[in-house]
Every structure is written in structure tokens, then in C-alpha cells.
Amino acid sequence: MNNIIRGRVAAWTLAAAAAAALLLAPAAQAGPGDLGNADDVINSLKAQGNKVIVTKTGNKPLSQCVATRVRKDLDVYGNPRIYPNISSGPTRRMWLYSVYHVDIQC
DSSP: OOHHHHHHHHHHHHHHHHHHHHHHSOOOOSSTTOOSBHHHHHHHHHHTTOEEEEEEESSSOGGGOEEEEEEEEEEEEEOOBSSTTOTTOOBOOEEEEEEEEEEEEO
16 A cells, blocks of 8 residues: 555544544533523513513522523514505515524523
């Protein structure tokens, strides 16, 4: 076997080993299902123009809770008129906001 073929085989072997290590490595998490401070998660979604529906477990204040799950529900679109002063004018489809469900644990 010449050196070029040996080099290619070695490179492919290393690439396969690296890919296997990445695929089999466990994901790092702060805790089971912990996505971070509930206030931060909710405020981040709202800052992007989204509507947020919260399902809370526990009776502590929101600032002491963690988000455990975020699910995107739907996108809401509108059809505003391009020329608002003309009642029969053309419209365009436009994204208004998305709805997210956030589960929090306190």
C-alpha cells in the first residue's frame, strides 16, 4: 500500500471516530428539562414579538421558576391592505406573531 492510500485511510478512520464520539456523547444539561430561568425564557420569546402561554407547576414567584419545556404552537398571519385608505385595495400576507407554550416548574 502506498503512502497516499495509507494517509487517506487514516484520515477517514479519524473522521469516523470523531463523528462516532460526537454522536454518542451525552448532551450537557443543567438539570432534567431545565431550559433556564422562566422569566428570561418568557421575556425572550415576547421580545421577538411572540405570544406566550404559560403552564406553571408550583406556587413560587415566576422569578424563582425554571422553564422545562417550550413548544411552538402556530404562526398567526394577517392580510393588511397595502394602501390602507383604499377599502378594496390589494392585500399581502404578513406574519404577525407565533404562539408558544412554556411549561415552568417552581
